[in-house]
Amino acid sequence: MKINIIGGGPAGLYFAILMKKANQANDITVYERNGPDDTFGWGVVFSGKTLRNLREADAESHSEITREFEAWDNVDVVRRDEKISVHGNSFSGVSRLQLLKILQRRAEELGVAIRFRSEINDIESLRSDCHLLVGADGINSTVRQSFAERFGPDLSVRSNRYIWYGTNQLFHGLTLTFRENEAGVFSAHSYKFNQTTSTFIVECDPQTWERTELATMNEDDTRAYVEQVFAADLQGRPLLSNKSKWINFILVKNARWAFANVVLMGDALHTAHFSIGSGTKLAMEDAIALANSFQRHNDVSGALLEFESTRKPYIEEYQAAALESMLWFENVRQYLHLSPMELAYSLMMRSGRVDHEELKKRDAAFVAAYEKATS
Numbered sequence: 001m002k003i004n005i006i007g008g009g010p011a012g013l014y015f016a017i018l019m020k021k022a023n024q025a026n027d028i029t030v031y032e033r034n035g036p037d038d039t040f041g042w043g044v045v046f047s048g049k050t051l052r053n054l055r056e057a058d059a060e061s062h063s064e065i066t067r068e069f070e071a072w073d074n075v076d077v078v079r080r081d082e083k084i085s086v087h088g089n090s091f092s093g094v095s096r097l098q099l100l101k102i103l104q105r106r107a108e109e110l111g112v113a114i115r116f117r118s119e120i121n122d123i124e125s126l127r128s129d130c131h132l133l134v135g136a137d138g139i140n141s142t143v144r145q146s147f148a149e150r151f152g153p154d155l156s157v158r159s160n161r162y163i164w165y166g167t168n169q170l171f172h173g174l175t176l177t178f179r180e181n182e183a184g185v186f187s188a189h190s191y192k193f194n195q196t197t198s199t200f201i202v203e204c205d206p207q208t209w210e211r212t213e214l215a216t217m218n219e220d221d222t223r224a225y226v227e228q229v230f231a232a233d234l235q236g237r238p239l240l241s242n243k244s245k246w247i248n249f250i251l252v253k254n255a256r257w258a259f260a261n262v263v264l265m266g267d268a269l270h271t272a273h274f275s276i277g278s279g280t281k282l283a284m285e286d287a288i289a290l291a292n293s294f295q296r297h298n299d300v301s302g303a304l305l306e307f308e309s310t311r312k313p314y315i316e317e318y319q320a321a322a323l324e325s326m327l328w329f330e331n332v333r334q335y336l337h338l339s340p341m342e343l344a345y346s347l348m349m350r351s352g353r354v355d356h357e358e359l360k361k362r363d364a365a366f367v368a369a370y371e372k373a374t375s
């Protein structure tokens, strides 16, 4: 089968690996607009369960990825200079660039052709030249836009702004920090993803945004402003910018996932708010699900139909949980009167995926302390 994949992010590369592994005769080309070492952002997070899925799908890349990992089990909530730790949450962080390098290497080793620095605008000619065209081209997907009437995309631009920095200040565990200044409230999501670097994502609501001059500040002034807001947490270490800009989160859904020989996957198909850290996980698990569908169906239309009908309910459930989490952060002001302990409890419950009993299983000491403090 001839497969053209637009986008060499985690979704496109991982799908290429799995399809080439399944059948060496598959002729697979990945078209990527960037070079092999260009990337945006810093680290990404995986849960223990996702790692098991990756091991099952491809033990070789799994063992390389886990060699690069920083693992932790605590969520730390920092409020009013008090830190509350909740344990029993198994997560790992890895640099996005490292992850992409591992996947690129593995794909090329297997015989996938990766055409770097190839920006694709003429989707139709690539589509007519293959049995399967995959749109793994990220949140601003050209494939989705080119066939918008087929996919029925629904894009919702959210009101909060966020910016994705790195820092050499090490946050051991997923650290959620809330700081206020004269403009309003800023929330930071940070975690260490290698021995020297942490991801540091900052978000604020539109009221806070409007009371700052961030809209007109250049990159250096913006960084200096955010460093000042989180001075106590960064302890004098600078934020690292990678052309970092304030943006609004876009919630992506599509009414239909495929037509004829074209299918979307990863961020092109769906997004989930970064506060539940699952964009890369979902992208790679899409690749697993789509490759598995091709194991069960020889024909493209049968495989695409199965992919959509089996994966869509799962994604909808995930997006519903991510929506609750996103709404919590959008409405953070209404939780700031809580004590740090109550705030930590509310955060752990925010997506609806963890209830009181589940939290007790994860960290009985935290729940006992919470019950004592609130009784």
Ligand SMILES: Cc1cc2nc3c(=O)[nH]c(=O)nc-3n(C[C@H](O)[C@H](O)[C@H](O)COP(=O)(O)OP(=O)(O)OC[C@H]3O[C@@H](n4cnc5c(N)ncnc54)[C@H](O)[C@@H]3O)c2cc1C
Binding pocket: 006, 007, 008, 009, 010, 011, 012, 031, 032, 033, 034, 041, 043, 044, 045, 046, 118, 119, 120, 121, 136, 137, 138, 139, 141, 142, 162, 163, 164, 201, 265, 266, 267, 268, 274, 277, 278, 279, 280, 281, 282, 283
């Ligand atoms: C602030 C922030 C924090 C995040 N934190 C996490 C996290 O902690 N954990 C996590 O798992 N995920 C996180 N994510 C999400 C994660 O980055 C994405 O969900 C994930 O990268 C999706 O993978 P993908 O392969 O679908 O798309 P992408 O990684 O976006 O890859 C798409 C690729 O397609 C290429 N491309 C696009 N258009 C074209 C074209 N026309 N021609 C050729 N190439 C093209 C792009 O250059 C890109 O390389 C975060 C995202 C943000 C914004």
